[in-house]
Amino acid sequence: MWSGLFRSHEPKQIKSLVAEKASQFANYAQHDAQEFLSFLLDGLHEDLNRVRNKPLTGTVEANGRPDRVVAAESWTNHLRRNDSVIVDLFHGQLKSHLECPKCNHHSITFDPFMYLPLSLPKAKSTASVMFWPADATMRPRRLVVHYNADGSAGDFLHVISEKTKVSSTLLKMAEVGNGKFQKLYSSSDTMGSFLDSASLHIYELRDESSYQDEVVNLHVVQRLLYNHSVPRQCAQCDTTSRSLKTCERCYNVFYCSEKCQQEHWDIHREICSKRENSERVGIPFIVSLPRSQLSYANLMHILQFKCMHSVSVFELPHGDKNLIVAEENGDLAHVPSTSGTLQKERLTNGVHVSRKLYVPPESSKKAEHKLFLLRHIQAQDSFRGETLKNDEKLKNLAREAFISVNWYNLRCGKEHLSVETKTQIDIDSDKSDKLVESRRFNKTVCPNLNDMLALFSEPEKLKPEEAWYCNRCKSHVEATKTMELYRLPKILIIQLKRFVYSGHTYSSLFSTHRRTKDDRMVQYPIDKLDLKKYLSVAAQPNQQTAYDLTGIVCHTGTSYYGHYVSMGRLTNDQGTETRIGWRNFDDGIVTDVRSESQTETDEAYLLFYKQRG
Numbered sequence: 001m002w003s004g005l006f007r008s009h010e011p012k013q014i015k016s017l018v019a020e021k022a023s024q025f026a027n028y029a030q031h032d033a034q035e036f037l038s039f040l041l042d043g044l045h046e047d048l049n050r051v052r053n054k055p056l057t058g059t060v061e062a063n064g065r066p067d068r069v070v071a072a073e074s075w076t077n078h079l080r081r082n083d084s085v086i087v088d089l090f091h092g093q094l095k096s097h098l099e100c101p102k103c104n105h106h107s108i109t110f111d112p113f114m115y116l117p118l119s120l121p122k123a124k125s126t127a128s129v130m131f132w133p134a135d136a137t138m139r140p141r142r143l144v145v146h147y148n149a150d151g152s153a154g155d156f157l158h159v160i161s162e163k164t165k166v167s168s169t170l171l172k173m174a175e176v177g178n179g180k181f182q183k184l185y186s187s188s189d190t191m192g193s194f195l196d197s198a199s200l201h202i203y204e205l206r207d208e209s210s211y212q213d214e215v216v217n218l219h220v221v222q223r224l225l226y227n228h229s230v231p232r233q234c235a236q237c238d239t240t241s242r243s244l245k246t247c248e249r250c251y252n253v254f255y256c257s258e259k260c261q262q263e264h265w266d267i268h269r270e271i272c273s274k275r276e277n278s279e280r281v282g283i284p285f286i287v288s289l290p291r292s293q294l295s296y297a298n299l300m301h302i303l304q305f306k307c308m309h310s311v312s313v314f315e316l317p318h319g320d321k322n323l324i325v326a327e328e329n330g331d332l333a334h335v336p337s338t339s340g341t342l343q344k345e346r347l348t349n350g351v352h353v354s355r356k357l358y359v360p361p362e363s364s365k366k367a368e369h370k371l372f373l374l375r376h377i378q379a380q381d382s383f384r385g386e387t388l389k390n391d392e393k394l395k396n397l398a399r400e401a402f403i404s405v406n407w408y409n410l411r412c413g414k415e416h417l418s419v420e421t422k423t424q425i426d427i428d429s430d431k432s433d434k435l436v437e438s439r440r441f442n443k444t445v446c447p448n449l450n451d452m453l454a455l456f457s458e459p460e461k462l463k464p465e466e467a468w469y470c471n472r473c474k475s476h477v478e479a480t481k482t483m484e485l486y487r488l489p490k491i492l493i494i495q496l497k498r499f500v501y502s503g504h505t506y507s508s509l510f511s512t513h514r515r516t517k518d519d520r521m522v523q524y525p526i527d528k529l530d531l532k533k534y535l536s537v538a539a540q541p542n543q544q545t546a547y548d549l550t551g552i553v554c555h556t557g558t559s560y561y562g563h564y565v566s567m568g569r570l571t572n573d574q575g576t577e578t579r580i581g582w583r584n585f586d587d588g589i590v591t592d593v594r595s596e597s598q599t600e601t602d603e604a605y606l607l608f609y610k611q612r613g
Helices: 011-019 033-048 067-081 084-090 153-164 259-274 295-309 449-456
Strands: 092-099 104-112 118-119 123-134 141-148 170-176 180-184 199-204 214-225 279-290 311-314 322-326 332-336 355-358 372-377 386-388 399-405 418-420 468-470 475-477 482-485 491-497 501-508 511-517 548-555 561-573 579-586 589-594 604-611
Touching: 011 033, 033 084, 033 295, 033 548, 033 604, 067 104, 067 475, 067 482, 104 214, 118 449, 123 153, 123 279, 153 170, 153 372, 170 259, 170 279, 180 214, 199 279, 279 295, 295 372, 295 418, 511 561, 561 604
Parallel strands: 118 491, 123 199, 214 399
Antiparallel strands: 092 104, 092 482, 123 141, 170 180, 170 199, 214 279, 311 418, 322 332, 322 355, 372 386, 372 399, 468 475, 491 604, 501 511, 548 561, 548 604, 561 579, 579 589
16 A cells, blocks of 8 residues: 655555445544455455355364364365465454254354454343242242443343353343333343343243243232222111121221112212222232133132232131131131231241131131232223133133232221231242442443453353344254464454443434443553464464564544554564554644554554564
8 A cells, every 4th residue: 555655655546446336435424444455355256265166065064073184174165265365364264153952053164264253251230139939839039240331132141041040041131110110121222221220120030941831920910909098888878897898899887787888879980980999009920821721710819929029919817707817928828817816827838827817707707808909000000901710701811911010908996907018028038149349340340352262262142133043943042252363464454342232212203223332441462462372272282373563543422433453564474573653644634653652542443463474
């Protein structure tokens, strides 16, 4: 590019020529330097390619053969179609290893590369979340997770998946507060600052493929059926009695007879449909069941388990004949009362109980008293809905539905049923993570190029949208992928991936990608970058692994506008001497770089390393 005859040269003609071939590089808007360089080198390669008639070649699979044999065959196939000075200088080879989580099938291939994209380590945050297993007999457990605060909910669920060994596609995330779902996340949502507003709960869903049946997910909220402030007194004649009946539409007025109800109806009619005095209690949760198991008896059994993790239900004894006793953890047992005293009964979990629940006299003949009724509601804020009393009602539920658990919290004289939200949710302490004092990591720590190279070679679980097709399972799976360096190029181009797409921004007229720039300083060596420890163990043993930095492309500005400058030097082949020192190239202005420390900048975007020897 530089003949030595001029102090500087602006390659405007090359820019115009590239713009003619690729419209994305037209005009004077900001373009991506890496995309431009990749297009330019690909174009030069095609023009300089010594191969005119390209033979058909396919992907070379290992199928149990040694890596060196497969790598050599893949590289030979690559050279049969691509043979130019660009290949000689810039092309290397990567080993790709995919493992199926279902059948443990391995796929090993070797692919050429021209530049190495390295992601900056995510700025981490720490959160304590509650995980609810799908199994109703298992208690929730606390998880302490480290996550990218700028990432998506899908990224967060990927972290949860690694801790719980549950596929991220079977996890549902919600912000919970005031007894309701404050927000139900989709995988594309950004995390934001949820820690300041509500607690985060993760719910495991059933896998339809495991049951060969449609799965129904019921979003459950808990309410007190009667308002505590309502006295049990006939609204028409003011008679006080324990046997008063309530209006089944609003549960806020009582009557001693049908006659009083009929006489009071003209007054009550106007407010009956408007009055909503229910009070939320406990923590909402999700019940996930295959439709074939969605029976009324099974659902009531599951709800009793899950509700008791977040509410306490009890009543002070007053010599009643029928009692249900409960500990603070919410486990229930039926216990006969003798002489008005409470008997302690050991429950299945080995905990003694010391509180009892009241069973109304009219229910004493039944084998089991129902502590709550179920309603199918259209939304969690709805008060009214269809009462679910049998299996027939459940058959009509949609795959995603809201259910209200309405507790029979009665108050009458000295006897009452009390339903209270627990101060702490009943968790499985043995399987829960310990809380940490520090909620967030330090975001100002400078990433190191060597750490980023190590991160590049770490095993990675593919996201659902990146699922790999397993030839043995005949299905797309979230495989584990590992990338390793195998064959090193003479000129190594490293892209520091500062520009990140973080989802979509929607409006009534259009949707756009949200692109952000990570402007943290990256520490990178000027001399002797050694790649030996990042090579595959089966790589060619005599490769030169030492590199020296000879060029930098820098970007100033934001993800939407800015300016590119570059710095470069000329070294001898051994990299031991600098023949021409560092220069700064800023459009038509070329200046000396006074100190080598000036080449260490937080604006570095592309790094060019030259192989020694």
